[in-house]
Amino acid sequence: EPLMTRLFEHRFRGGALDGHAFGNLFIASLVGVTGDLEQAVKETSKVLNIRGRVLPTTVRDVVLVADLEDGRVVEGESQIPAARGRIRRVRLRPPEIAPLPEVLAAIAAADLILLGPGSLYTSVIPNLLVRGVADAIRAARGLRVYVCNVMTQPGETDGFTAADHVRALEAHAGPGLFTHVLVNTQAPQNRALLARYAAEGSHPVAPALAELEAMGLVAVGAPLVSEEEVLRHDPVRLARAVLDLWVAATGRPRRPRRRPRRARRAPAARRSPTGTAPGTHRPGETVPP
Template structure:
């Protein structure tokens, strides 16, 4: 299929309504790119984290973990450089060592707000973010993983170590308590979206926990939006060693419903040999795309050059990933006259075509 490589000059206020679902640094990275194309963004973010600074605040204050939420708000912030630097600052000494000021700021707002989602909304106003950041639920949830040998562990931060110890695949994960109530605004954002994007991020600890919240998978399934899963570039040590693209898709369907999405975006950029070798020493490798198995599950795989190497680590390039997602939306979505903005009719420059 022909693929247009284009750049757009268009009003972001008329951009597509995009709901992104996940957590971790991968989601925040993608949001940095998407906000250049549309103001109509909604990030639905997991709250199952219990490690690091977020885990400390969760344990000490009884609040949902702020880290993934904070990362997304920082990515979408439109503040002075000093404020951005302040939000990212991590203390290096004393009892606060390793803790982020942004986490503490959100914790303080949570203390003076009637609920965590209100605290997130207030911090979003302070940072003048583009779009919205929404916790998928405000319930106090824990993540439990069960392995193929029958072993299990409770706690998102413990899954990595338990998997290394058991040396077998994860069979399933579940939330405790099961089926927590979704934040109504999160479900509304999914229902109203023109495009729903799952990932990128850790399969079992960033993406799937959202699908286990009551109503989320059903809202995605019922939507007429374009649904895209952004697959990781590399397998993840302690979580998806030996996985292929179809393994990722199968796990997502098994924890939600078959056919939850129809498109899977993968990376076609080459990974430098020295970088791949370092990953291999840590038990990770470039994700193998078994396209036929994906097709058998009803998912079309689309390869695009969306990865880059940053400080020796393979990451999705925020600008390239966002551009490809916006192009996919323009190419695949059924355009409705009137209130929807037609990107194909407003392309400012087409730089060429390639297969």
């Protein structure tokens, strides 16, 4: 539901919770209640009535650390963008973190693997730093697609093009991670929204399609942005673009949508001379074949 989606994506501004996402706090609270991250994710899926499975990359306690170009070292997902420094690299502490075996199995069996959209350095890349995950994605036989963000994120991707996003991914996880890049090519037109984002240091991500192609990737551009209240991916457009890309790349036809069956109206029952409605029978009467 739109309200629940907005709620779980909401980030607090100011105070002790500044920068924290409600969704993360909700899961953290469930971890406190259940005592287990994997169980907390399962319970979240039940609460939100999620179809499919949601798997945490790892259930180990880990700290995200960023090395900034100015020499500073910043710890914590919310603290990294707040430092407002150009990020040189992010890493996990401790570095050798084992993934859930189910995660590697799901990657190997997947027909389609999507990375993103999401915060590049604090959401997408950290999953690739868990031991074996990047190699599993590279070895997967399914289609591997990176969905690039539509807007830059202050303190993380200031001034980044789509090609810069890919370079950052490859710097952390190595080349050959994905085969396709899906980027937004629709320039937002809502001036009020653009001005609000610009005041916070966020701007549309330039598609850089030619540069992506020069990097050996299949770059697919499409109008993907939604301009209702916030500038982000339109979920319907994005889903359609992903399906179209998958069909074009694999040659498999898209499954037709199932239309709900309409209940047939029973004909009006007219009384017959024998006292029963047409198509009905008295108890004990033989029904003709």
